[in-house]
Amino acid sequence: MFDIERTTLTEYLIAQRRLHPGATGEFNALILQVAQACKAISRAVAQGALAGVLGSLDSENVQGETQKKLDVLADRIFLRATHWGDDLAGMVSEENEAPIPLPADGSRGKYLLVFDPLDGSSNIDVNVAVGSIFSVLRAPTPGEDAQPEDFLQPGTRQVAAGYAIYGPSTMLVLTVGDGVAGFTFDPILGEFFLTHPEIGIPTTTREFAINAANSRFWEPPVRRYVDECLAGRSGPRESDFNMRWVASLVAETHRILMRGGVFLYPRDRKDPAKPGRLRLLYECNPIGMIVEQAGGRASTGERPVLDVEPTSLHQRIGFVFGSREEVERIERYHREPAPQPDSDLPLFHARSLFRQN
Ligand SMILES: O=P(O)(O)OC[C@H]1O[C@](O)(COP(=O)(O)O)[C@@H](O)[C@@H]1O
Ligand SMILES: [Mg+2]
Ligand SMILES: [Mg+2]
Numbered sequence: 001m002f003d004i005e006r007t008t009l010t011e012y013l014i015a016q017r018r019l020h021p022g023a024t025g026e027f028n029a030l031i032l033q034v035a036q037a038c039k040a041i042s043r044a045v046a047q048g049a050l051a052g053v054l055g056s057l058d059s060e061n062v063q064g065e066t067q068k069k070l071d072v073l074a075d076r077i078f079l080r081a082t083h084w085g086d087d088l089a090g091m092v093s094e095e096n097e098a099p100i101p102l103p104a105d106g107s108r109g110k111y112l113l114v115f116d117p118l119d120g121s122s123n124i125d126v127n128v129a130v131g132s133i134f135s136v137l138r139a140p141t142p143g144e145d146a147q148p149e150d151f152l153q154p155g156t157r158q159v160a161a162g163y164a165i166y167g168p169s170t171m172l173v174l175t176v177g178d179g180v181a182g183f184t185f186d187p188i189l190g191e192f193f194l195t196h197p198e199i200g201i202p203t204t205t206r207e208f209a210i211n212a213a214n215s216r217f218w219e220p221p222v223r224r225y226v227d228e229c230l231a232g233r234s235g236p237r238e239s240d241f242n243m244r245w246v247a248s249l250v251a252e253t254h255r256i257l258m259r260g261g262v263f264l265y266p267r268d269r270k271d272p273a274k275p276g277r278l279r280l281l282y283e284c285n286p287i288g289m290i291v292e293q294a295g296g297r298a299s300t301g302e303r304p305v306l307d308v309e310p311t312s313l314h315q316r317i318g319f320v321f322g323s324r325e326e327v328e329r330i331e332r333y334h335r336e337p338a339p340q341p342d343s344d345l346p347l348f349h350a351r352s353l354f355r356q357n
Contacts, residue, residue: 089139090146120248131250155285155306267318
């Protein structure tokens, strides 16, 4: 049922701006440009094969990953929607090794935009939810072209963060540092409407998400945590757990925001050159800010992810987030000495699913 009283994204941003008397409107303009990009990507995703956007390209991105057609299209859409605004001093995307040059004859603003234009790419061709993630930082030298090192700011310095999820409905979830709000896209009106005004993550949960195919590379604290969950009611947790894995960070985040849960893509021993799978600047930091603003906890597994001082634009890191009690438990397991193999924990039993080799 259409409700004429519903708050639009623009109205929400104007109301937020009133809380910041010195605000010029540049920030709101930037968020609306990002929202415009998300609408266009939503359209491309929804049209799928009809628009010829499925499948892979021959190219690889800076991470050495084969690019999907939609990775590249979404990247261009983000660029087109935002680069002419006079609110930006620089942009970094997953799909580009260096910061993206802004138009030579355009003016420079006071914000930096960092984004993953299409997250969960492996899901595109199987018609499962994908998304876009973005983070807004302040430019150290407003009015001038940002240098690569300007983007290396800890997540605590983010001004705003958000994601769009292209699922059964398209939603934009946003934090400007004052809680988390969710907006649902009405494709006929072409507008995001506020439908989830104050999103909060339940403190406790009995649902976890991890790619169990990597179990042989996990470090002992992660093995211990997962094995205790799997042991269910007869194990030390004395409770049955559910497991989920969508392989789309945005979709996992959205589920956890809506009903709680814990997500782990921990540092592991799979590839010593990659301390984790997910990228700090445009995946972990924005999702981390949203999760913390929703009352959850976002961690490297050992400490708050938002405190990490980045060292490179495409840096990877272990990421654990979700319901506060579970994340704190995982951090505690990283501090405690590993249980001995003759322990009662089912993890070390000969027939354990995830037994150590
Ligand atoms: O394929 P795996 O190992 O399950 O990894 C899934 C993870 O990779 C990602 O798809 C990485 O993001 P991109 O698709 O933007 O590269 C995450 O969304 C997801 O959590
Ligand atoms: Mg991603
Ligand atoms: Mg991506």
